[in-house]
Amino acid sequence: MEFFERFAIYHPSPLIYASMVAIGLVSIAIVVGITYFKKWGYLWNEWLTTVDHKKIGIMYIISALLMLFRGGADAIMMRLQTAVPDNSFLDAQHYNEVFTTHGVVMIMFMAMPFIIGLMNFIVPLQIGARDVAFPRLNAISFWLFFFGAMLFNVSFVIGGSPDAGWTNYYPLASNEFSPSVGVNYYNWALQISGIGTLMTGINFIATILKMRAPGMKLMKMPMFTWASLLTNVIIVFAFPVLTIALLMGTFDRQFGTNFFTSMNGGMDMMWANLFWIWGHPEVYILILPAFGIYSEIISTFSERNLYGYKSMVWSMVLISLFSFTVWLHHFFTMGQNAFTNSIFSITTIAIAIPTGIKIFNWLLTMWKGKIRFTVPMLYSIAFIPLFTIGGATGVMLGIASADYQYHNTMFLVAHFHNVIIPGVVFAVLAGFTYWWPKMFGFMLNEKIGKWAFWFLTIGFCLAFFPMYVTGLDGQARRMYTYSEATGFGPLNMLSFFGAGLMAIAFALIVYNVYYSFRHSPRNVGDDPWNARSLEWATHNPVPEYNFAVTPEVKSSQAFWDQKKHGHKLFDKEYEEIHMPNKSGVPFIMGVLFSIFGFSFIFAIWIGVILSAIGIFACMIHRTFEQVHGFHISVKEIKETEEKFGGADK
Amino acid sequence: MKIDHSQPLEYSTEQNRLNILGFWIFLGAEIMLFATLFTSYFVYEDRIGSGPSGADIFEITPVLIETIILLTSSFTIGLAVHAMRINRTKAMTVFLGITLLLGAAFLATEIYEFNHYYHVGATLQTSGFTGILLTTLGTHGAHVTLGLFWGTMILMQIKKRGLTPQIANKSFIFSLYWHFLDVVWIFIFSFIYLKGMM
Amino acid sequence: MKELFPMKQVNGFIFSLLLTVIALSVYFLDMSFSVAMTILLVTAFIQAGVQLILFMHAGESEDKSSIYTTTFYAISIALFTVFGSLLAMIWGYMF
Numbered sequence A: 001m002e003f004f005e006r007f008a009i010y011h012p013s014p015l016i017y018a019s020m021v022a023i024g025l026v027s028i029a030i031v032v033g034i035t036y037f038k039k040w041g042y043l044w045n046e047w048l049t050t051v052d053h054k055k056i057g058i059m060y061i062i063s064a065l066l067m068l069f070r071g072g073a074d075a076i077m078m079r080l081q082t083a084v085p086d087n088s089f090l091d092a093q094h095y096n097e098v099f100t101t102h103g104v105v106m107i108m109f110m111a112m113p114f115i116i117g118l119m120n121f122i123v124p125l126q127i128g129a130r131d132v133a134f135p136r137l138n139a140i141s142f143w144l145f146f147f148g149a150m151l152f153n154v155s156f157v158i159g160g161s162p163d164a165g166w167t168n169y170y171p172l173a174s175n176e177f178s179p180s181v182g183v184n185y186y187n188w189a190l191q192i193s194g195i196g197t198l199m200t201g202i203n204f205i206a207t208i209l210k211m212r213a214p215g216m217k218l219m220k221m222p223m224f225t226w227a228s229l230l231t232n233v234i235i236v237f238a239f240p241v242l243t244i245a246l247l248m249g250t251f252d253r254q255f256g257t258n259f260f261t262s263m264n265g266g267m268d269m270m271w272a273n274l275f276w277i278w279g280h281p282e283v284y285i286l287i288l289p290a291f292g293i294y295s296e297i298i299s300t301f302s303e304r305n306l307y308g309y310k311s312m313v314w315s316m317v318l319i320s321l322f323s324f325t326v327w328l329h330h331f332f333t334m335g336q337n338a339f340t341n342s343i344f345s346i347t348t349i350a351i352a353i354p355t356g357i358k359i360f361n362w363l364l365t366m367w368k369g370k371i372r373f374t375v376p377m378l379y380s381i382a383f384i385p386l387f388t389i390g391g392a393t394g395v396m397l398g399i400a401s402a403d404y405q406y407h408n409t410m411f412l413v414a415h416f417h418n419v420i421i422p423g424v425v426f427a428v429l430a431g432f433t434y435w436w437p438k439m440f441g442f443m444l445n446e447k448i449g450k451w452a453f454w455f456l457t458i459g460f461c462l463a464f465f466p467m468y469v470t471g472l473d474g475q476a477r478r479m480y481t482y483s484e485a486t487g488f489g490p491l492n493m494l495s496f497f498g499a500g501l502m503a504i505a506f507a508l509i510v511y512n513v514y515y516s517f518r519h520s521p522r523n524v525g526d527d528p529w530n531a532r533s534l535e536w537a538t539h540n541p542v543p544e545y546n547f548a549v550t551p552e553v554k555s556s557q558a559f560w561d562q563k564k565h566g567h568k569l570f571d572k573e574y575e576e577i578h579m580p581n582k583s584g585v586p587f588i589m590g591v592l593f594s595i596f597g598f599s600f601i602f603a604i605w606i607g608v609i610l611s612a613i614g615i616f617a618c619m620i621h622r623t624f625e626q627v628h629g630f631h632i633s634v635k636e637i638k639e640t641e642e643k644f645g646g647a648d649k
Numbered sequence B: 001m002k003i004d005h006s007q008p009l010e011y012s013t014e015q016n017r018l019n020i021l022g023f024w025i026f027l028g029a030e031i032m033l034f035a036t037l038f039t040s041y042f043v044y045e046d047r048i049g050s051g052p053s054g055a056d057i058f059e060i061t062p063v064l065i066e067t068i069i070l071l072t073s074s075f076t077i078g079l080a081v082h083a084m085r086i087n088r089t090k091a092m093t094v095f096l097g098i099t100l101l102l103g104a105a106f107l108a109t110e111i112y113e114f115n116h117y118y119h120v121g122a123t124l125q126t127s128g129f130t131g132i133l134l135t136t137l138g139t140h141g142a143h144v145t146l147g148l149f150w151g152t153m154i155l156m157q158i159k160k161r162g163l164t165p166q167i168a169n170k171s172f173i174f175s176l177y178w179h180f181l182d183v184v185w186i187f188i189f190s191f192i193y194l195k196g197m198m
Numbered sequence C: 001m002k003e004l005f006p007m008k009q010v011n012g013f014i015f016s017l018l019l020t021v022i023a024l025s026v027y028f029l030d031m032s033f034s035v036a037m038t039i040l041l042v043t044a045f046i047q048a049g050v051q052l053i054l055f056m057h058a059g060e061s062e063d064k065s066s067i068y069t070t071t072f073y074a075i076s077i078a079l080f081t082v083f084g085s086l087l088a089m090i091w092g093y094m095f
């Protein structure tokens, strides 16, 4: 019995018990459903064992959407709790847990995988490759992310959620102040999915550097590919820092070391330092691909080449390096002297310059363009002014002396939501709509999409702009309630209302998927948006082998060249295509990693040892295995191409 | 699979070339991993609480032995790659074997060293300093251990299948890994031990 | 036998032993902290360069520019991290 006690919820409430039941029922329903429709084989063969970058991309996006709803539910709960003064819907401990899981889920398990999912699907197509450099590793990356995310979510019903904020500062995150296993979950869930992300980074750099179609020089890559390349560069250098920081945190909590304690030479500030050395680059990991998505969309729907391609590339290169030089702005108020703060204040403000350059690039692309107001374009247009506001408040926060006023207030919360929602969330939604026909061969309904857009944009403004005001008035972040005398009540109510509109927007997006699945016409052709870059030169949805023959490219607008300038993209005969084998090992490794993490969290050493042995066994199996892939014959290619209404050649 | 005979075996296929570049990028990540450990080491170096300092516990003899062993093993793995390139499979396996033996000797010395720390009261828990010291050394040691297993697997594969392009590729990548661990050790040697003892 | 021990590798090995000996001087000789640190920095980075270029053949393949760029990125970010953290946590820390 004692053994099981550790799994009990640390701070239970009827709400959690209700969700436990709900989670149990849904899981049973899923299992029964799959069995009833005899879909296990399909699931295993087509999805769980796949190494196809397109399917992996789609799985990333589905997981990200699920996590969006988990994080969104957290958000609504927080806004509900603070909607009126002295509310008692959540108590302090629950409020702590909710803002912690909200932050972690949204950044690590929603935004990152959504972006990596789009990258997976689009980048190989944009460079004319058959797959990524290491397809098997790509599957491992996905399953590590997926099981990391699942592990994190399990904390809700087994043992208790983390409660020290997504930044997980010590001493708050130490055993003393956070006695549940929640922070252990934080450590291991992020560790496991972080390793997956690191491998994605390596994989995509190798892919983009070495697998581009003939003729595609670096300076002829589509902008989203450039953005992805630099994002992955940041990933590769930032994530090892997180790995070590989490390891030290684990040691502190589970082996009694003195890294982040205040005794025996420990230094709690060191966690904040390491966390932000990773954390600031992390925000650029999120925003750079978003810039890439907007660049593609704005150029397509303005029917113009992207203005200032070179300056765009160079500003992103600069950002990829400089994003590692500003981290201290997250703790200006925590004990550094004025000289140190000034240095990081200058670097922080300097990095806003390359970001500013890009705003002008987009504006000048639209200038005199033939703008079509489609859903992806609406998101992109709304992004520009909203993100500019977020950037400007960022610069305000970046001024060290002023930050003493803003730090840890709702002003900061407004800032980062102001950059992340119009910046990243709008971008992935725009990309999702824009590339949807590429993935599934039909369009999402524009009318519902526009409704969702307006709900989301207006909801966003109502939810977050009031926080600038209350923040300047002194409302602290992460406080579960406030008194009526503060006068924060009405504006917080407004925020709650805005959050509600955003929730409606997300519901509309889901409804749109359902509606379009039922009603959208299936004959959209290969070029529904009159697009420009290479990914549109193949069919919708994309056949397994991507391109029947390898394209020859002469600019970053390869497809446009073909349409308008008579450039011959596919000037070759069909040849046999070599494809990688699928494999169940990545999935199994994911399962083993989650057992490893789970056992470690609860210090069940036997589970740790056994799963570690299992993981090594998988690796040994891999090095001795000889797989040669398989070939798609010319005949099969011809048949597929004919099914899509004839090849492009 | 197209094999390009104008290139050394380990570069001879497209996938091989991808693997090598991919591994270099991985080494970039490893540089940051160890840089983070060094960063933390420097921050904690003087935060010894009531425990011993570096000068109190470091001993030059085992450290020198470890350094020379590792430098030599880095030399022999270089010879192994060279032998592989002039098609001397037998010599290659011998050099690889020597490398692994030296790796094992390194580990044995390091275990001795850890044991010594334990006996003079410098454990993972003693202070910020001892914690980061043992974590940094331990991370390097864990890499060496992993390398020993990996190298052994490669030896077994050469015995079983000879030097195919794939196995040549793995051997070359293993050599990159091993040289890299040597580089890390040089930094540990200089900035942890020597700096701590001078 | 001789072809198994190319000059390049042998010289590289001897050179790296030599660098180790020079580095050891900071232990055996009496010198100021800054001189000693300079010696350590110089020998360590040369040693790393020897490994990278001589032994790891960083510059031999078609991807040498990618490899050098990666290493350059890694080293500059690493140095910034180390010194930035020292600034933040020791030199510029007020408590």
Ligand code: HEM
Pocket: A167, A283, A284, A286, A287, A329, A330, A331, A348, A349, A351, A352, A355, A390, A391, A392, A393, A394, A395, A396, A397, A398, A399, A403, A406, A407, A408, A412, A415, A416, A419, A420, A423, A424
């Ligand atoms: C124009 C460029 C930007 C500048 C100058 C800037 C500046 C800052 C500063 C100084 C802070 C810390 C304030 C404090 O704690 O008191 C901060 C926090 C934050 N920023 Fe930005 N920022 C910029 C762009 C971005 C972007 C593009 C993103 C994400 C996509 C982002 C995400 C965040 C997040 C998540 C936090 C705070 C997290 C936390 O403490 O929980 N920022 N920003």
Ligand SMILES: [Cu+2]
Pocket: A279, A280, A283, A326, A327, A329, A330
């Ligand atoms: Cu930042």
